[in-house]
Amino acid sequence: NAGVTQTPKFRVLKTGQSMTLLCAQDMNHEYMYWYRQDPGMGLRLIHYSVGEGTTAKGEVPDGYNVSRLKKQNFLLGLESAAPSQTSVYFCASSLDSSTDTQYFGPGTRLTVL
């Protein structure tokens, strides 16, 4: 099993550009999450999904959109990138709500100039 994978690993954007980050998991997990990690702020939840076709807002959702068209994939979109979105983005998945173990991907380093 590959676990949780993320594409791309690195990306540099100019302000106003858009992009999509892809997360894939092969563990048949129902729940998937997108976090951002910033120095001194820890990991903060952006959006999450409790199953195929469902999404919900987390702690810092503004400026991001998500989609979960297939159970194994969770996409994070930036419609109009801003320098404040420079961060490391992590995707995670967990089996179900009774299990709190979340498995993380390797991260995507995004820089917005």
Add this chain to the structure above:
Amino acid sequence: QKEVEQDPGPLSVPEGAIVSLNCTYSNSAFQYFMWYRQYSRKGPELLMYTYSSGNKEDGRFTAQVDKSSKYISLFIRDSQPSDSATYLCAMSAANILTGGGNKLTFGTGTQLKVEL
């Protein structure tokens, strides 16, 4: 005030030392407590998982939870250079997210360096 407080370090210890990492929290609803290890430029990986109060031991690692004091600890015995990483505490209440799922609240992480 943050819900979860964690000293960022860095903490530098000699090989073989006992390491103590700690977090305090303010939300009394937290019941599930975790420690994640994150190597540089990698994703966090679950190290220890504890429900409610008490101790849990796994090899060189021991997790302690004191809910009355809202304080959790991770002890690493016989520390090795390979333990050098950032350690994140995380915690959650049961089914706090609308529709299910587990909202984890993370500490900011403590950077540990074990020197030869």
